[in-house]
Amino acid sequence: MTTDPKPPPHTAWAHLRFSIVGRLLSAPPAQGELKTEIEALSRKTWRHPTTGKPVRFAAKTIERWYYKALRAKRDPVGALRRAVRKDAGCYQALGAAFVQRLLEQYQSHPHWSAKLHVDNLRVQVEEDSSLGPMPGYSTVVRFMRTHGLGKKRRQRGKDRSGMARALARLARCEVRSFEAEYVNGLWHLDFHDCSRTVLTPQGQWIKPVLLGVLDDHSRLICHAQWYWTQTAEDLVHGLSQAFCQWGLPRALMTDNGSAMQAAEFIQGLGRLSIVHDPTLPYSAYQNGKQEAFWGTVEGRLMAMLEEVEELTLSLLNEATCAWVQMEYNRTKHSETHEKPLERFLNGPQASRPSPSSEELRRAFRQDAQRAQRRTDGTVSIEGVRFEIPSRFRHLRRVAVRYARWNLGCVHLVDERTDTLLTPIYPVDKARNAEGKRRVLEPERLSSAPDPQGSRGEMAPLLRKLMTDYAATGVPPAYVPKHSDTKDEEDA
Numbered sequence: 001m002t003t004d005p006k007p008p009p010h011t012a013w014a015h016l017r018f019s020i021v022g023r024l025l026s027a028p029p030a031q032g033e034l035k036t037e038i039e040a041l042s043r044k045t046w047r048h049p050t051t052g053k054p055v056r057f058a059a060k061t062i063e064r065w066y067y068k069a070l071r072a073k074r075d076p077v078g079a080l081r082r083a084v085r086k087d088a089g090c091y092q093a094l095g096a097a098f099v100q101r102l103l104e105q106y107q108s109h110p111h112w113s114a115k116l117h118v119d120n121l122r123v124q125v126e127e128d129s130s131l132g133p134m135p136g137y138s139t140v141v142r143f144m145r146t147h148g149l150g151k152k153r154r155q156r157g158k159d160r161s162g163m164a165r166a167l168a169r170l171a172r173c174e175v176r177s178f179e180a181e182y183v184n185g186l187w188h189l190d191f192h193d194c195s196r197t198v199l200t201p202q203g204q205w206i207k208p209v210l211l212g213v214l215d216d217h218s219r220l221i222c223h224a225q226w227y228w229t230q231t232a233e234d235l236v237h238g239l240s241q242a243f244c245q246w247g248l249p250r251a252l253m254t255d256n257g258s259a260m261q262a263a264e265f266i267q268g269l270g271r272l273s274i275v276h277d278p279t280l281p282y283s284a285y286q287n288g289k290q291e292a293f294w295g296t297v298e299g300r301l302m303a304m305l306e307e308v309e310e311l312t313l314s315l316l317n318e319a320t321c322a323w324v325q326m327e328y329n330r331t332k333h334s335e336t337h338e339k340p341l342e343r344f345l346n347g348p349q350a351s352r353p354s355p356s357s358e359e360l361r362r363a364f365r366q367d368a369q370r371a372q373r374r375t376d377g378t379v380s381i382e383g384v385r386f387e388i389p390s391r392f393r394h395l396r397r398v399a400v401r402y403a404r405w406n407l408g409c410v411h412l413v414d415e416r417t418d419t420l421l422t423p424i425y426p427v428d429k430a431r432n433a434e435g436k437r438r439v440l441e442p443e444r445l446s447s448a449p450d451p452q453g454s455r456g457e458m459a460p461l462l463r464k465l466m467t468d469y470a471a472t473g474v475p476p477a478y479v480p481k482h483s484d485t486k487d488e489e490d491a
Contacts, residue, residue, distance in 0.1 A: 010082045012049035017080040020046065020057070021066045025076065038062050094143055095132040098125070102140070102149075110152040114141050177288075179216060183344050184351030186216040186277075187249040188290040189239065191230040191257065195298055198311050200228070208313055210297065210320070211238040214290055215246070216253075218344035219333050221293070221324045222246045226316050232262035233405040236364040243272075243360060246344075247351035251275040253287055264403050268364030271418075272355070296328070362420075365403045367413060372398055378427060385427045386410060392421075400424070 007015070020041055029037045042059040065080060072079030094102075101124060105117060112120075118140050125134040144150070180186040190212060197205040209230045213222040223242035227234040252269060254260040256278050269276045279287050301323050305311060329341045336343055355363070370379035377393050378385045381402055388398060392412065401420070402410040412421040 009050050014077050014081040016046065016049045017065045018069065018077045020062060021069055021080075022076075024066055025069060035059075038066065094135055094139065098131045098135070099143075101131060102143075106144075106149050113151050114144055117144070181217065181348065182250075182350035183217050183347040184215060184247055184249045184349065186251045186253060187222065187242075188212075188214045188216060188287055189235075189252055189254045189260075190287060190290045190294075191235075191259070192294045192297065194226070194316075195302055196305075196311065198313055198316060200313075208316065210294075211235065212290060212293055212297075213239060213242040214293060215249070215340075215344060216289060217347055218338075218340045219289065219336060220246075220329055220340040220344040224320050224324050226313055226320065228313070230257065230259055231405075232259045232265050233403075235259045235262075235265060236268065236403075240357065240360045240364070243354040244357065247354050248272060249274060250350050251277055253277040253279065255279050255287060263366035264364050267366050271363045272360075300327075361406075361409065362401075362411075365401045365409075367399055367401050367415070369397050370400055372396060379424075381410060382407060386424045387427050388412070388424060389422060 006012075024034070024037060038059050041062050042057060045054045045056055047053070048055045068079050069076035098121070102117070102121060105120065106112075109117075115137075118137050121140070122134050125131045192210040192212060194207045194210060196207070198208050200206055206228060208226045208228055210224060210226050211230070211234065212224045214220070215222055222245065223238055225238045225241070227238070252274050254276070259265065260278065266276060301320060304323075305316070305319060308315070330339055332339050333343075354360070368381075370381065372379055372388055372393070372395060377388045377390065379388060379398060379400065380386075381400060382404055384407055386400075388395075389412075392398060399413045399415045400410060401413045407426070410424050412424055413419065414421055
């Protein structure tokens with residue numbers, strides 16, 4: 001059986017006062033009998049609204065309540081509430097110099113407790129009389145609470161500019177929970193370090209990492225898989241499986257890990273028309289739904305595996321898949337009050353069909369510029385030489401698309417239209433040693449010159465210069481030594 005919550009003191013006092021004078025309002029006494037009725041009420045005992053002890057009120061007090069309620073025709077109970085003190089929140093007991101010193105100390109040491117602040121201020125008051133008398137501990141604590149000067153959590157790691165910007169934004173902007181309106185409107189993605197070590201086939205104990213992909217609207221776990229590392233290759237491998245199972249989302253929120261900043265991953269999301277929403281540095285609360293899922297993983301899944309001594313990555317993945325599909329996605333969520341799987345299937349959809357596995361593999365690659373070596377028509381990609389087809393030998397620089405973990409799928413690409421031109425392959429020196437060579441394809445020109453018709457002719461520019469010089473009438477600026485013809489020599 002539940003009980004009604006206790007009303008706040010101001011409301012409790014209003015209800016008590018109205019219960020005392022309310023009968024005078026509902027049944028007004030006859031003329032001349034009001035004073036007698038009020039004196040009768042003053043002799044009665046009432047229950048104190050906060051302490052519960054018996055209490056009496058003077059006739060003058062009850063009379064004041066009566067006339068205040070009588071004048072407030074619309075809200076008599078509201079008129080009987082206890083008035084807020086005019087100096088509430090002013091803390092006149094704290095001098096201006098003391099408050100300034102307190103604010104300066106808090107700005108320098110926001111991680112201190114309230115008691116530590118008060119103890120240090122007490123020493124400063126003893127040393128500096130200009131700060132005035134030392135106020136009570138409760139007064140200082142109330143002042144700090146009123147102005148939001150609570151103890152802040154100490155940030156782990158080194159002080160960096162990104163951390164400073166994140167803390168400044170957190171202090172300046174409010175934090176609010178949110179939820180995507182549509183299924184597949186927004187996905188969350190992150191890696192989680194396992195709390196246990198797992199034995200590798202090489203005989204090493206390593207903590208695996210869990211890749212989790214979560215739909216914001218339904219809280220459905222689209223994919224969860226353990227890996228030895230958290231590279232871009234692992235990220236693309238797991239995310240592509242989520243796409244194949246549940247379709248393409250409209251947006252994806254991740255942190256700023258190295259895998260999430262890889263060119264293959266970012267450019268791949270762009271080719272799939274998925275908006276990438278990275279969180280601010282040192283602001284894990286923005287991806288809070290994903291962070292909350294890790295607590296469930298450790299509290300339920302890993303707790304059920306704590307007695308398994310020979311835990312392998314294969315067993316860990318099998319157990320995780322069974323737990324996610326059979327329990328987590330089919331259990332009513334505490335916030336949505338629906339099962340994630342049912343909410344995903346029945347909610348408003350914003351998803352798109354997933355491309356094939358081959359198209360996904362080709363999407364998650366990066367574009368890069370490479371200079372073509374003129375001697376043999378090759379380019380270098382990740383330290384490996386690739387041959388460029390001869391029809392592209394006229395290009396000084398070419399655009400290539402590849403993934404660092406899969407150099408068996410590399411393409412030339414037209415950057416203007418984002419069209420894949422042709423696949424290119426590494427140099428096969430053993431095959432080239434056979435001496436077989438293709439005949440170079442002729443270069444295509446807009447108009448081919450006639451080599452026979454142009455033979456024996458002077459260049460157009462030189463012909464024009466000689467004609468212009470002859471038109472000036474100036475004799476040649478040289479004296480010939482030998483004649484060009486035999487007749488001129490005989491003469």
